[in-house]
Amino acid sequence: MTEYAKPLSVTETPIPGLVVFDLPVHGDARGWFKENWQREKMTALGLPDFGPVQNNISFNDAAGTTRGIHAEPWDKWVSVATGRIFGAWVDLREGETFGAVYTTELDPSKAIFVPRGVGNSYQTLDENTAYTYLVNDHWSPTASYTFLNLADETAAITWPIPLDQVEISDKDKAHPRLQDVTPMPPAKILVTGSNGQLGKALRDALGDAPHVEYTTRDTLDLTDPELGTARRWRDYDTIINAAAYTAVDKAETPEGRAAAWAANVTAVTGLATIAAQNGITLVHVSSDYVFDGTKDGAYGESDPVSPLGVYGQTKAAGDAAVATVPRHYIVRTSWVIGDGNNFVRTMASLAERGIDPAVVDDQYGRLTFTPTIADAIRHLLDTRAPYGTYNVTNTGEPTTWYDIARDVYRLTGHDPDRVTPVDTAAYFENAAGPVSPRPRNSTLDLARITATGFTPDDARELTAGWLSSPA
Incomplete structure (x- = not known):
């Protein structure tokens, strides 16, 4: 259930640069409205002025759809338009926090900023979930990604719906365990x-x-x-x-x-x-x-x-x-x-x-x-x-x-x-x-x-x- 009228606020996570935002959602009998991305207000709270250039939406018919874990060479602003997700993020960058994990649920009243090199994944908790994200680079087939297996024992992510009961692509199933991951180098x-x-x-x-x-x-x-x-x-x-x-x-x-x-x-x-x-x-x-x-x-x-x-x-x-x-x-x-x-x-x-x-x-x-x-x-x-x-x-x-x-x-x-x-x-x-x-x-x-x-x-x-x- 989406929580209405929360103040805009930010929460730090154990992964450097990964921050969660509570978003004010204004609703009545007709539905609801929110400012999903508001540069002036959000940068005032410390969000990097990351300059998004592309907006993507992933629509998921069924609850349990699971995607990831993908670390991309750009920053992302992730939110939910309808439905709910369980999100899991793993730091796959070179450095002391390599392998650090953070999980939380996102609904329309929450968003998260995912820095370059942090692995991103989610599992839908409702049917007809629309997952949306802004990125600050145009998608390219030649871009260099880093991946981690959703079932990695070191990350030990507790998925709400067991992975053997959900829809996962063959490509995501084939991603390496943490010990075999090549960390993403700095930009x-x-x-x-x-x-x-x-x-x-x-x-x-x-x-x-x-x-x-x-x-x-x-x-x-x-x-x-x-x-x-x-x-x-x-x-x-x-x-x-x-x-x-x-x-x-x-x-x-x-x-x-x-x-x-x-x-x-x-x-x-x-x-x-x-x-x-x-x-x-x-x-x-x-x-x-x-x-x-x-x-x-x-x-x-x-x-x-x-x-x-x-x-x-x-x-x-x-x-x-x-x-x-x-x-x-x-x-x-x-x-x-x-x-x-x-x-x-x-x-x-x-x-x-x-x-x-x-x-x-x-x-x-x-x-x-x-x-x-x-x-x-x-x-x-x-x-x-x-x-x-x-x-x-x-x-x-x-x-x-x-x-x-x-x-x-x-x-x-x-x-x-x-x-x-x-x-x-x-x-x-x-x-x-x-x-x-x-x-x-x-x-x-x-x-x-x-x-x-x-x-x-x-x-x-x-x-x-x-x-x-x-x-």
């Missing part, structure tokens, strides 16, 4: 720009798991007009965009300007479109260059952008494109130090070669080591932190490039007084080619990222460790 993660400094750090942070795909410009052209069909994008959960044009001064030339806009805007807009259309989380790395550096104090995530040069303009435009994606993280950073050529290694090399450099002393900020950025990205994804923009640099008092150079000389056993301070205008006045204007203040406020439980290491301590590691 794919795509990392672009994987040969760059940040890309290498992401390789270290994410490892070589089969579901993580690393691409370079040679293996995936992000500016290709056919990018939208270059992959089956519904198979991806996350795109981490570590590709960018970062030649700040060269961006001021006609050729560099075109290249910067192609990599930092056209390519990013393409990824943003793909992510929005396919429910993918897009992680994008931004820069302190989106600010003009005139603020007194650290820049927060909500401060208005005002870039000075072409590079900063393209990064700001790329950020704006990414911000349109419902599931996005913009990781804004500064003064990046990674594997390969960087300011710290350059200063160490100059010290060893007996060169006494002049280094600017009127630009302020903090160094950011690429492993810190990679770890922060992984933290945001693992903890499912609220989407949006996060500043990520290493910690410590803001300093200048001149101060950092002196630290490098001291840490490598050289006299820091060999470094001479110079202001930005004097440093660049004799430059051989175009020079991009730099923000004088690149200090970023870290309160938001630390509030999620991630506290970056101190920049000066990491500098010492970086210099002691092999080049």
